Amino acid sequence: MQRLTNWQQLRVHPIFPQVYLETARNRGADPIGLLQRAGLKPGRDTFDDLDLNMAQMNSLVNAVIEATGNHGIGIEVGQSIPPTAFGSLGFAIVCSETIYEAIKTAQRFWNLAAQHLSVDVTMGSSVCEITVRSLIDLEDPFQQLILESAIAVFKRALELLSLTPSHETEVWFCADEPPYVDLCRQRLGKVRYNMSGNCFRFNSGVLTTKLPMRNPSGLKLAWAQCENEEAQLDWPDQPLLERIRNALEPGPGGYPGLEEISRRMGLSPRTLRRHLEADHSSFATLLETRKHQDAIRLLNDPELSIQDISTRLGYLDPANFTRAFRQWTGETPTQYRQRGKSLR
Numbered sequence: 001m002q003r004l005t006n007w008q009q010l011r012v013h014p015i016f017p018q019v020y021l022e023t024a025r026n027r028g029a030d031p032i033g034l035l036q037r038a039g040l041k042p043g044r045d046t047f048d049d050l051d052l053n054m055a056q057m058n059s060l061v062n063a064v065i066e067a068t069g070n071h072g073i074g075i076e077v078g079q080s081i082p083p084t085a086f087g088s089l090g091f092a093i094v095c096s097e098t099i100y101e102a103i104k105t106a107q108r109f110w111n112l113a114a115q116h117l118s119v120d121v122t123m124g125s126s127v128c129e130i131t132v133r134s135l136i137d138l139e140d141p142f143q144q145l146i147l148e149s150a151i152a153v154f155k156r157a158l159e160l161l162s163l164t165p166s167h168e169t170e171v172w173f174c175a176d177e178p179p180y181v182d183l184c185r186q187r188l189g190k191v192r193y194n195m196s197g198n199c200f201r202f203n204s205g206v207l208t209t210k211l212p213m214r215n216p217s218g219l220k221l222a223w224a225q226c227e228n229e230e231a232q233l234d235w236p237d238q239p240l241l242e243r244i245r246n247a248l249e250p251g252p253g254g255y256p257g258l259e260e261i262s263r264r265m266g267l268s269p270r271t272l273r274r275h276l277e278a279d280h281s282s283f284a285t286l287l288e289t290r291k292h293q294d295a296i297r298l299l300n301d302p303e304l305s306i307q308d309i310s311t312r313l314g315y316l317d318p319a320n321f322t323r324a325f326r327q328w329t330g331e332t333p334t335q336y337r338q339r340g341k342s343l344r
Helices: 015-026 031-037 054-068 073-079 088-095 099-108 142-162 181-188 204-208 216-231 240-247 258-265 269-278 283-299 306-312 318-329 333-343
Strands: 117-123 127-134 169-172 190-192 199-203
Touching: 015 031, 015 054, 015 073, 031 054, 054 073, 054 142, 073 142, 073 181, 088 099, 088 142, 088 216, 099 117, 099 142, 099 204, 099 216, 117 142, 117 283, 127 142, 127 204, 142 169, 142 181, 142 199, 181 190, 199 204, 216 258, 240 258, 240 269, 240 283, 258 269, 269 283, 283 306, 283 318, 283 333, 306 318, 306 333, 318 333
Parallel strands: 169 190
Antiparallel strands: 117 127, 127 199, 169 199
16 A cells, blocks of 8 residues: 655545544533644634644644543544535445445545545455555554544444444454553444554444435435545645555446546546556556455455455456466465465
8 A cells, every 4th residue: 555655735524623623622622722722723613614634633633632631532533423424425325225335435435534544345254344544654642543533433334324233343453552442442342452453343244234325316426426526636746656556446346447547537548548658557557466466465364265356356257367366476366375374
């Protein structure tokens, strides 16, 4: 996953500063004073129109923590944000047919909610795992608060849409246990620390749950709006090659094609090809590299069959996947798995 170096000017979705200030006010702090302490100009008392970049958000969060303490505020903020707070993305999520489609929609357009985070979804036969990774290097507590908020957002969304009780889910964090660990477990249920990733895990059986507000027409409109908003995103100083790599996330219909990626980048397919040629690359090369990386990651999950992995990577015939994997690595998927087991 590509890291974003010039991240300070990335925009922050307005719901995050709004809820941080509302949460701070509930804890007895003065939101206007917090904005001033962060070097920001106070706006209206509702705080629903704050347009902050990541550097400003960092200052605001630090001001909130100085005034109220941490005490799991990132989790509290995340649990206060429903899917509909994310505008077109939220509408697309709730209009999806099933939990599976809602998750893939959230993954596809997550950059509309948080450009600084990537979301990976691994769907095994028994456990579905949503992993959140930061694309920027921040110091704690801001880094951990961002991850806690994102995990809490996904958890609340699943519970709202599928009525899945908290005791049937599990949360993982890479960090050590914080002083507010009891509050985390009270709010999130099963929580484990010092783990290999920042993940939200739940029973895969939930994925087929039909959503009460599913609406194919509404979903189509919401996707179109999300694509328009995505094309207008500003990525300060991020090379086009990195943007394309980050956009090559597989969806329900497989990996996005050249025309779709071109549309997201605000370019014609011909212009995109020229840019890639100037970087001594091509769309086909980038796509093959991404499939290779995803194949390795999925094969490391013992719960996924070769057939499942083949389908997810867009190969209708597993034999074609085996042939491609052999070209990438010199061995078949089965041989790769067997070799991995022998090294454990």
